[in-house]
Amino acid sequence: MISHECLEEFICQFPVYQYAFFKPEEIDFSFRVRWICQQECERYDSTWACPPAVGSVEECGKRCLEYGECFLFSTIAEVSDVINFEETLATRRGHEEITAAIEAFIRSQGTECMALSTESCDLCEHCAYPDAPCRFPEKMHPCVESHGIIVSELAEKYNMEFTLSPNQILWFGIIFMKESA
Numbered sequence: 768m769i770s771h772e773c774l775e776e777f778i779c780q781f782p783v784y785q786y787a788f789f790k791p792e793e794i795d796f797s798f799r800v801r802w803i804c805q806q807e808c809e810r811y812d813s814t815w816a817c818p819p820a821v822g823s824v825e826e827c828g829k830r831c832l833e834y835g836e837c838f839l840f841s842t843i844a845e846v847s848d849v850i851n852f853e854e855t856l857a858t859r860r861g862h863e864e865i866t867a868a869i870e871a872f873i874r875s876q877g878t879e880c881m882a883l884s885t886e887s888c889d890l891c892e893h894c895a896y897p898d899a900p901c902r903f904p905e906k907m908h909p910c911v912e913s914h915g916i917i918v919s920e921l922a923e924k925y926n927m928e929f930t931l932s933p934n935q936i937l938w939f940g941i942i943f944m945k946e947s948a
Contacts, residue, residue: 768946769878774838777872781865784937786840787925791943794837796828796915804912808887815901816888816909827914834881834943839921840869841928841937848933855936859885862938866908870942879947883916884908884940911941 771788778786801824810817821827842865844858862885870882888894888907901907911918918939922929931937 768835768944769873769876773876774869774873778840778869781868782842783865784841784843785927786838787921787927789837789839789925791831791834791837793924794828794831794916795920796824796831797917798824798915800912800915800917810887813896814887814894815896815904816894816907817913820896821909821913824915830881831914831916831943834879834945836944838869838873838942838944839925839927839939840942841922841939843931844936844938846934846936849936850933858936859889859938862940863908866940866942867906869940870908873942873944877947878944880945881943882908882940883911883914883943885910885938887913908940911939916941 775786801818804811804818808817812819814820822830842862844855844861846854846858849855866882866884870880873880885908887910890903890906895902919929921927921941922939929937
């Protein structure tokens with residue numbers, strides 16, 4: 768599996784703000800987040816990267832626990848006001864590009880991985896869900912929260928900031944890693 772030192776050296780080229788390594792067993796998978804997805808998110812039941820397409824919280828937790836280590840990281844985006852939802856969401860692309868680059872690097876080092884990232888996938892203008900399979904499953908990053916993971920709790924647990932200022936948004940990603948079979 769990729770060493771911490773090797774990954775730390777690689778991420779230096781990106782504006783990664785904070786990061787932590789930990790075991791997937793340290794995650795509390797919560798139905799509470801899934802309930803919020805179902806009740807409040809317009810993307811619920813509309814994309815392969817969101818519930819219910821990602822599976823139940825139990826299935827997601829089981830999938831995550833198949834990995835030996837997690838890499839949680841954050842990036843910062845500048846906005847005029849974090850309350851401006853449209854402007855805030857527009858900054859997601861940079862974080863997603865960094866997530867994809869880190870994921871590709873980890874794989875190039877012979878480590879199997881699964882990336883969870885921000886919100887829901889927006890690779891395609893119109894998701895094929897539920898009528899056809901995902902067009903880009905190797906590029907799609909399901910939402911961290913879709914798996915029942917409360918990012919704010921992980922950030923607190925690993926002494927990472929969750930909020931900064933009214934003009935800065937923190938985006939989070941988690942990459943689950945294990946030895947390639």
